[in-house]
Amino acid sequence: SNLNRVNAVNAVADRLPCGVMPAQAASISYYAEDVFNAESMREYLPKATAEKLIATISGGAALDPSIAGDVAHAMKEWALARGATHYTHWFQPLTGGTAEKHDAFLDVSDKGEAIMAFSGKNLIMGEPDASSFPSGGLRCTFEARGYTAWDPTSPAFIKRHGNGATLCIPTVFCSYTGEVLDKKTPLLRSVQALNRSVRRLMSCFKQPEARTVATLGPEQEYFLIDKKFYLQRPDLVQTGRTLFGAPPPKHQQLEDHYFGSIKPRILAFMTDVEKELWTLGIPAKTRHNEVAPAQFEIAPIFEDLNLAIDHNMLVMEVLRQVADRHGLVCLMHEKPFAGVNGSGKHNNWSVSYGNHNLLDPGKNPHENAIFLTVLSAIIRAVDLHCDLLRSTTAGAGNDHRLGANEAPPAIISIFLGEQLADVINQIKNGAITGSKRPDAMRIGVDSLPTLPRDATDRNRTSPFAFTGNKFEFRAPGSSQSCAEVNTVLNTIVAESLDYLSERLEKLSTADFNTGLQALLKAVIKEHQRIIFNGDNYSADWVKEAEKRGLPNLRDTMEAIKPLLKPENQDIFVRYGVFSKIELASRYEVYMEEYHRRIRIEGGIAAEIARSLIFPVVTEEYRRVLTALNAAKVAGISHGVEGLRISAELLGKGLDELQRRCDELDEALKGMHEGIIVAMESIREIVDTLEHAVDDARWPLPKYREMLFIY
Template sequence: MSELNEIFGSYVFNDSVMKERLPKATYKALKKTIEEGKTLSPEIADVVASAMKDWALEKGATHYTHWFQPMTGITAEKHDSFINPTDDGKVILEFSGKELIKGEPDASSFPSGGLRATFEARGYTAWDCTSPAFVKDGALCIPTAFCSYNGEALDKKTPLLRSMEALSVQAMRVLKAIGNTTAKRVITTVGPEQEYFLIDKNLYEKRKDLILTGRTLFGAMASKGQELEDHYFGTIKERVSSYMKELDEELWKLGIAAKTKHNEVAPAQHELAPIFSTTNIATDHNQLTMEIMKKVALRHGLVCLLHEKPFAGVNGSGKHNNWSMATDDGENLLEPGKSPESNTQFLLFLSAVIAAVDEYAGLLRLSAASAGNDHRLGANEAPPAIISIFLGEQLDSILREIEEGKVAKAEEVSSLEIGVSTLPLLPKDATDRNRTSPFAFTGNKFEFRMTPSAASISGPNFVLNTAVAEILEGFADRLEKATDVQAEMIAIIKETVKDHKRIIFNGNGYSDEWVDEAARRGLPNLTSTVEATKEMIKEKNMAVLEKHGVLTREESQSRYEITLENYSKTINIEALTSIEMVRRQILPVAVDYATNLAASINEIKATGIEVNTSVQADLLVSVSNLAASIKEKVSALEKAVKKAEVIEDSYEMASSYRNDVFAKMNELREDVDTLETIVDSEVWPLPTYSELLFNI
């Protein structure tokens, strides 16, 4: 335990390090900036930079980098050394406040969605002092926002920070109006559960599709999948356990509170869950987690797959985004307490989330949209594409009674009697868990289960923060004018439930009946990323993002273009990879196998002995027919790609990739997967699902 205490956060310039290394006045000034958003003077920044440099050098750092999150979805860093040459041919080690606060990476090669021309290269990174600096791979990493020369957001962090501020402003107005005046600000917190697959590195290197796209473009189902449900929470294999142990240690060094690890439902699938933290720090930590997962896996001869659906027919991977609101003095605003029916403040903030999710369901759906996630949603325990909220029977009953003007009563929390005298009575939770719900209340937080496993959690959280801020603003406007605040709170809750109860659904989200019911309720069913992308430029959505200072209309438009462009590029890469694999690996094997079958038949007949060769003949016909069909379908796929590539309108191009290219890829896969089940496993050129999923 003492060793764990020593390593946790040992590579982080955290509060305890700052308190120890900074002069008292500097520490207080920096804390004021972090907690209250006060401007940090250049003089103070110089002192902080010097202390940060000295600490980083002790940790083995030779360089510093502004670590940021461009619209590529991954992190970026440009390293500069601390050295400065002197006249006598030596060097001194320097790091100034100016270098700490602002950097200047080239912005021309990052996605901008039309915000910047290619020749307009200047961009800036600005220190996010609310997220601690850390040392990684011999460099002092300074978390930063990234913007263009004119100040437009070119990253994932900037809108998130803006949205957190917007929500805090409106939530504080509500709290002050109802008499809760001890808090100074409201923060949002997140604990993202990260799902992933581990496969053998040697097998991975034989699959061009995994290397280039992150998923298997071909692959027949293994004889065994997840149907026995024996992998979920099962004993962790020694090799995987060794990986998880090292992963925990690496994350703990960076102050990432990795808490839970276990086998997930699909074979070779696992999950890591951290303790929740402030949303922007949780976002930074999750980006680091994904990076370190991949690095550590390689040390164990493994590859970590973060794609949402690397294997067809078994569970895909998501990232459950556990979101809540809390005051800076530690009060969780979504904590029901022992008597939720009489906890009006809780019910008020709960109502705000319900209204926000209903009003901006389309935008929230878009925040979880990606080409990879399109494979996952609505299948194998992933939530459906229709946004709905699960509250559970108790809260649902309370809200119904308030809507009807009755005195709300909560059911008494009972205990579970297991029927074994030596086992203790277990307190029964107020709600069950609905695994089909994309947005579920889970005790004192909401779990957004639609988030893609490979994506930044910034998008879902800045949308959620902004939507809730908008609803809270309306609540605050009413409460600040009310003469009877308590009565007005009840009135707001009652009206909100009445106006937005359509979003509440506690049933089976996978059923066909729910699709029909959701349509009757008027809930959007955006089944693909291309459809969902339109939500980014709807007037209502652009207006709310602009109103709360989260995204300008130009920034919203740029994200619309980037999302479509990324989708088209992703499908294009997958299609070209499919074509290459078929032409250079699959068809040659099919032709060789057919040739060998024909030669075998001829050799047997040449003996003059009456032998039944119907087995070989049937195989020859099947393989030859499939090869001919595959050749025809790969040619059709090539034509579809060429047609899509020249479309100028970004939405029409993405639609062509979705409706034509993607469809033809699936048709081609059908034949290839069938061929795999026929051709001798000794000559099949690709590691099979049986090998990939069970060979660790």
């Protein structure tokens, strides 16, 4: 019988209980201890240099090369004091993950003495071989060099492992010819574009100069399963999702997991995760059980956008590593288990100017006018470029989630909530000049009705929801980097803000309020089709959206096509975020990645079906036939009918399995569409056979084990 599965279950049962921590004072004194932040800069650098560097970081100015040597020295001393022997430039290539190539600080002098060295040049620039990173044809193989350059707006930090530590320096990554090969560079460019446009709009409203900060709070969903189960699932190991597995009778329908009391083993894991994140200066705040069994969420306090994205990349890494230490595996795939909820990453985005969040409705007519202007700009931006937003969420994993009746649909629309939708309606219908009607709202004159925070109802089905003082984009997948999502969001909003500013700049002070009112009325009228406050899961909405002309880009191949549309390329070129070539290269990279992933899934599905499932079903068939023959030889009639039915079922199953394996093999010679269909077909028969074969012999850990025994 299949001892591995039994042993895995027993190992979970035999785990030592965690115990209960005695009451003792809690301390957060170690927060950001492994971050080279302002405090460590002041401690390790001459005063003037430290202040220069801090100004660079907070002001987004370029690093003064004359201080690079001093900064490198200080960083090294600080890192050595914390046990780091190595350093690496840490960057975000188009794989969607992070990359690092370590160098020791070690150097050997002429006399053969070991020293620890780190120069300004080492800090500012690296030259990793770029030939094995995806580039979408941007980089010729004969010019394999890539460059990494320090992004001082994201502080260096230390990554620890069992017996050592490494200094990590967040960097951008580009090719020898200067084309972008990473996700951070376009993001930083888009942040700059947004800053410029926000400042321009604020000067229309006669606001004093202030700092613009785009902010992000990414909520991260994930699954945890016991590592012993994981290692027996070649599909999970190779693709991050289960390609087979019959849904158990009980999964999430009792709704007893969401926000349920968290099991001690999971809490122990979460506590270790948080300690590591806090040491890295990552403000992990919220933890809870999610909807599906074995599904959880972690959310930080929102931060500056660029930093928040670096931090989210680290959160994913820490989740994986700490899980491993706890004998668990953290699955970040968008749909690791069929039939239960998948995992997303809710992208909570806002922009603040000075101390004021521009998406906060505000306390007086002037603030409200700014709020409504920014809101209208976002409505316009999302309507004009919903296909681009959708493209940033494309991927083989997320295809199983978007539109699959659980996550938001593949159709992008905006949810405003009842009260705000009403305000928008009033603007749309309101009289423009000198209205005497008491109910007509005039921007900049009347106050918005105050919108109490808890009154913004929570439409969980909307892909892009206004949630009180921020927009929550719910389509991004759990494994995806938030970089591209926000690159697009920043750029399209910047363009819309400029559209409004250009028109507001032409107004005289006396005409400003009426002009603004007319402008917002026109914008809302033109772009109201993107607003939808109803149930996004309903079939009616799919039809209605089609009538409104909103795109429904169902899968990756459709969703990435907008990257090639000239009008989309145009906006990125105008805002200096992507060149046309860079954008086209991204299309190539994502298309190739998608095709490769599907092919890998097909390959491992075929292998599992033939080498794991087929032999077990054959053995079951043989046993039933043996029993049937034995009964006949003994002249016993009871049970014979049951055995005969069983044998027929298994025999037919074997025929089908064989046939569908052949179909999958054939499909693997062709395109992705065929592979997907063949994989679904083979899964159907394997999942049926799962119930026909002796439980003790089934080779793959079952859903009821992976999702419930931990």
